[in-house]
């Protein structure tokens with residue numbers, strides 16, 4: 007059967023390591039997608055250079071270059087439509103999208119967030135997690151709705167937080183996982199396997215972790231512990 011190739015428009019404001027992960031998966035033929043255009047609100051974003059290196063068209067829509075957020079979004083909508091974009095991928099895009107934008111691409115905008123939503127939405131999530139003292143954090147890929155990081159969750163990756171972790175060390179380990187789950191979520195989308203019902207996203211017959219339970223710190227054996235051999 008012929009594979010369906012989904013046409014992506016990637017919006018990025020910064021370094022673009024998630025963009026790079028998607029490019030690499032596509033070039034490795036492990037992701038049935040093509041990136042038609044990369045748009046940035048930050049003209050100096052390294053993401054733009056990464057795109058250009060791979061021959062992907064780039065468009066700059068600098069914040070402040072339009073009279074309103076709606077006008078900037080209208081410019082982006084026009085570009086995305088011109089390039090025939092089906093799925094909009096927010097790969098470190100630091101600006102909130104207007105209602106008009108989201109209505110133009112209903113359940114067709116996905117975002118990667120560096121925390122286990124609904125914990126630590128918004129900015130500096132890695133710092134918030136490190137400072138809060140949670141024992142696990144991770145990252146989340148979700149569809150984008152009107153709220154801040156509130157849309158239906160597609161996939162999450164969980165990592166333990168170590169006692170010595172700082173915002174930087176935790177963030178680096180989270181980022182490694184982002185690079186794994188973001189391309190996977192896009193692949194599921196391309197395969198038409200994601201079904202959204204209200205807040206929930208169903209993958210159907212996906213692999214599951216089943217009854218795995220993680221403890222951080224790991225439990226030590228003692229009376230009544232689950233792991234104790236009788």
Ligand code: GRF
Pocket residue numbers: 018019020021022023024025097098099118119120181184
């Ligand atoms: C990532 O941590 C992502 O979760 C957040 O912004 C960061 C972007 O990193 N939304 P990069 O530009 O993809 O390297």
